[in-house]
Amino acid sequence: MSTEKNKEVIVKYFAAVNRADKEAILKLLTDDFVFKGMGRHPDWMRYQWGKEAFADAPRDMSTKMKQPIAMTLRGMIAEADRVAVQADSYAQMNNGKIYDNAYHFVFTFRDGIIREVLEYCCTYTVFDVFGEYIAPTHAAD
Numbered sequence: 852m853s854t855e856k857n858k859e860v861i862v863k864y865f866a867a868v869n870r871a872d873k874e875a876i877l878k879l880l881t882d883d884f885v886f887k888g889m890g891r892h893p894d895w896m897r898y899q900w901g902k903e904a905f906a907d908a909p910r911d912m913s914t915k916m917k918q919p920i921a922m923t924l925r926g927m928i929a930e931a932d933r934v935a936v937q938a939d940s941y942a943q944m945n946n947g948k949i950y951d952n953a954y955h956f957v958f959t960f961r962d963g964i965i966r967e968v969l970e971y972c973c974t975y976t977v978f979d980v981f982g983e984y985i986a987p988t989h990a991a992d
Contacts, residue, residue, distance in 0.1 A: 854929035857960045861934055864958075864965065865924045868909050876906040879965050886968045905968070915981060917943040920950070932966075934958045950980045 860879055867875035884902040900908070913919040925937040936956040944950055952972050959967040 854931070854934070856963060857932070857934050857958070858927050858929050860960070860963070860965065861927060861936060861958060862924065865922050865938070868922050869919070871909040871913060871919050873906045873910065876909075877902060880905065881961055881964055881966045884966060884968075886970065889969050889971045912942075915945055916950070917945060932960045934960070944980055946980075946982075948980045950976070952976045 864876065864879050867879070880902040882902070884905065886898075886900045886905040888898040909920060920940050920942040922938055922940050925939060927937075928935045934957075936954075936958060938954045938956065940950060940952045940954065942950040955971040957967075957969040958965055
């Protein structure tokens with residue numbers, strides 16, 4: 852798969868997240884997909900999820916929000932089977948706070964779909980706004 856095709860999959864992924872479209876997200880992931888939160892503090896930011904938990908995340912997080920999260924793709928750099936992504940998020944929370952975070956993701960592809968995602972973000976912002984770990988529906992996945 853070409854780097855341009857991999858970047859097209861990233862665009863489809865972000866559109867699916869913004870619709871909280873679990874089925875569309877699942878179609879973009881390998882069966883052995885893994886998502887890793889690369890944050891260090893608090894400890895619960897070092898999470899690792901399989902494909903079901905990852906695909907459930909937009910819906911699960913939206914239970915804390917007035918409207919579903921809006922993820923904005925800011926840029927991509929692709930090389931071989933990896934795509935580095937700069938993005939940010941915005942959501943009005945039920946607790947009155949605004950969730951406005953910046954992200955760097957590293958997506959790894961296999962056979963034209965996503966095999967792994969590493970997420971880097973401001974963990975202080977996550978903790979300040981959410982205040983607690985939100986276990987995904989399929990956390991054991």
